[in-house]
Amino acid sequence: MNRVLTAMLGIATAGVLAACGSGPAGQSGDAAGGEQITMGFSQVGAESGWRTANTTSIQDAAKEAGVDLKFSDANGKQENQISAIRSFIQQRVDVIAFSPVVRTGWDAVLLEAKNAGIPVILTDRAVDTSEPDVYKTFIGADFVQEGQWAGDWVVKEFAAAPGPVNIVQLEGTTGSDPALERTSGFAKAIGVNPNLKVIASQTGDFTRSGGKQVMEAFLKAHPDIDVVFAQNDDMGLGAVEAIEAAGKKPGTDIKIVAIDATHDGMQATADGKFNFLVECNPLLGPQLMDIAKKVVAGESVPNRIVTPDQTFDQAQAAAALPERKY
Known part of the structure; x- marks a missing residue:
């Protein structure tokens, strides 16, 4: 009987440890083990054709990469983005990404994410912040x-x-x-x-x-x-x-x-x-998913990733149009 009780106690203890996970705060056990990660993403809105293409790229890339994407549209309002980021923190997502509506006013919410142990990635737009190390990297154009x-x-x-x-x-x-x-x-x-x-x-x-x-x-x-x-x-x-x-x-x-x-x-x-x-270029989705997985896994990434762009005159635009993806 004692041997049976000891075995049952060992199984229960193992179950508790497995449920707790081994990743940092805000990171699920599955994500820490290389399985599916959950990303909270706050988009500026849908103000332009560029933004629509950017949203589609992110959503499609998340599906392709097996990332559980929680998507929020800010409708061009900073207060909506701040609320969305705080909601992601409460949900204990593995990583937060967002394209900031404006450049300033993010210190408090970014510090909240940092204190919760949830890494943040900026996409398309940068921020001005006086708080150190509140985001891992910024992916976007110059x-x-x-x-x-x-x-x-x-x-x-x-x-x-x-x-x-x-x-x-x-x-x-x-x-x-x-x-x-x-x-x-x-x-x-x-x-x-x-x-x-x-x-x-x-x-x-x-x-x-x-x-x-x-x-x-x-x-x-x-x-x-x-x-x-x-x-x-x-x-x-x-x-x-x-x-x-x-x-x-x-x-x-x-x-x-x-x-x-x-x-x-x-x-x-x-x-x-x-x-x-x-x-x-708005097609940042695949790059974002790749960087997000590295960040969640604890790998180091560059603090600035510049996406390459080019220019077009009339002849160059006409030649590129047939195969344009956005």
Whole structure:
């Protein structure tokens, strides 16, 4: 009888230990053992074609990688993202990833995730934080470089202009990482030629309707616009609608340079309505899942992972369109 009781006690103890798992706080036993991990992901919203492609890439990659994805759409509001991240912490997910709506205001919630032992990965957009080691890595494009490429094209295109070149800028969401850094990169690039002047700059919030509305106002206030710098394709496409409605020809009467290189933007470039296009690749899903598995396993990863981009003129866009994935 004593031997039977001892055996039963050993089995029960083993069961308790197995249920506790051996990973750090916030990490399930299965995840620590290399099995399925659970990821909480908070997306900015669905404000553009780029964002839709990015969401699809993440969801498809999670299925392919066997990652249990808990997805939340913030609808463009930081408070929604903070609530979602706190919910992920309460659910004890293995890893949290998010694309921040804006750059600042994340210290408290990131510290909460750190204290819970849940690693955080930033995708597409960076944050400013005074707290050390509150995220493992940032995967995304070099937004400053994108702005510089756009500005470099304007410098080259108008190198022989005899007088002032009037530029209007359609900015992204106020306070967001891409809006801040694309503005900075563009300004630095065109600064080499004093003839290049940004005469008006306003946010279109990365939406097509916003781009159209702002461009309509620009055309009324400034009848002599030479160039539009749109910080994403959707705002640029909205500007095309406004320019055409005003009786002018986009790409000819007013040059347009945009960033993203989604299918619609590539088509506009191939059609000559955009003059130059800078890519920002949204297909980050497979890379995110690979990095997430490494982070959960405790492997070291680079603290900054830059996704490669390229640029397109009209001929290059036309050639790339047939096989474009987004």
